[in-house]
Amino acid sequence: MSESAILKLSFPSLKDPSPFDPFCPMTLLTARLLTALQLGSVWRSRQMQTTMRPKREKLKPKDEAxxxxxxxxxxxGFDVQYINSFKGRGVFSTCHFQRGAFLLEYRGDVINKQEYERRLKIYHDALKVFMFEFRHNGKQLCVDAAREDGSLGRLVNDDHLNPNSRMKTITVNGQPHLCLFAVKDITPGEEITYNYGNSEWPWRVKVSAHTDQPETEEPMASLSSSLEPQKCKHVVLHSSMSSIEKCAHCLGPYAARKWSGLKCKDKLDLTDSDSEESEAAICDPSPCTKNQEPDEFSEDSIDGSGEGTSQGTSIIL
Ligand SMILES: C[S@@+](CC[C@H](N)C(=O)[O-])C[C@H]1O[C@@H](n2cnc3c(N)ncnc32)[C@H](O)[C@@H]1O
Known part of the structure; x- marks a missing residue:
């Protein structure tokens, strides 16, 4: 056999390829090309899947609420932390929230005025603080969040100076709901707060004689002599039900002005010289009525002022 014939056997001519010969260089080349093309199309379709995958629409805050x-x-994105015996529990962010974002619902029973008044009569003071009265479509309504249902909105504390959220009403299936929306960017670890309104909330008063100092920066309010802190002889016990501390003597809760040194309302505790005047002051709910209002949600009304509203909203102590 000639040398060229041997070469031809080992390396079949490109001019004369056999399409069925698996060793034919053209067949191998074609196979490689096909594989490359297939791989390319798989890669492209993967790329398409990742880049062209329909983006999950970011819900608007109101829709998310x-x-x-x-x-x-x-x-x-939230957790509950026990702050101290004065403030009780609070809700803290565990991630970033942008200004305007929906945060939490103030969840509870939505009740009308009659039911609100009925419950007010039978509720202990410790439960009354969870009743959020508001007006909606001309009706006086209340969200009663007294029940410990594990929801977080009911545990958000007050900050009238620098709140990072604001309560608004939204209507879902014809029912009004109270929801908190961020009024500024919130970073992880921040306590969520909103302005309870312009009432004389007792914790806004700095009481130096109290063992658990309030953490507010506002100036000391003027207290009448009957409200001298040192007159309080109560020992605070922590309630498992809520942050509302109980009197060690009568196991009743302190009333609205507990931080001012007033006694709890429970008659069992009248073992010392507290006057009827102080007792009456405790029972008068008017200084503790919230006059902030959760306005109907609108995207451009996110601010922390709690002002500029026409209807009254109350948490009544
Ligand atoms: C709706 S509850 C909020 C959750 C409450 N901290 C708890 O642990 O159950 C309202 C009560 O929280 C407390 N609170 C709210 N804001 C406060 C503040 N800025 N300083 C001190 N206590 C506050 C008062 O006892 C108030 O009656």
Whole structure:
């Protein structure tokens, strides 16, 4: 056999390829090309899947609020921490929230004025603080969040100086709901707060004689002599039900002005010289009526002022 014939056997001519010969260089080349093309198209389709995958639409804050209201669930990104015996528990962020974002619903029973008044009569003071009275479509309504249902909105504390959220009403399936929206960017670890309104909330008063100092910066309010802190002989016990501390003598809760040194309302405790005057002051709910109002949600009305509203909203102590 000639040398060229041997070469031809080992390396079949490109001019004469056999399409069925698996060793034919053209066949191998074609196969490689096909594989490359296939791989390319798989890669391209993967790319398409990742880049062209329909983006999950970011819900608008109001729609997100409606979603969580309907599902009766709290949004992720918060935890509850015990702050101190004075303030009780608070809600803290565990992630970033942008200004305007929906945060939490103030969840509870939505009740009318009659039911609100009925419950007010039978509720202990410790429960009354969870009743959030507001006006909606000309009606006086209340969200009663007295029940410990594990929801977080009811545990958000007051800050009238520098709140990072604001209460607003949204309507879901014809029912009004109270929801908190961020009024500024919130970073992880921040306590969520809103302005309870312009009432004389007792914790806004600095009481130096109290063992658990309030953490407010506002100036000392003038207290009448009957409200001298040192007159309080109560020993605070922590309630497992809520932050509302109980009197060690009578196990009743302190009333609205406990931080001012007033006694708890429970008659069992009248073992010392507290006057009827002080007792009456405790029972008068008017200084503790919230006059802030959760306005109907609108995207451009996110601010922390708690002002510029026409209807009254109250948490009544
Ligand atoms: C709706 S509850 C909030 C949750 C409450 N901290 C708890 O642990 O149950 C309202 C009560 O929280 C307390 N509170 C709210 N804001 C406060 C503040 N800025 N300083 C001190 N206590 C506050 C008062 O006892 C008030 O009656």
């Amino acid at each position: 409606a979603y969580f209201v309907s599902s009766s669930k709290d949004k992720d």
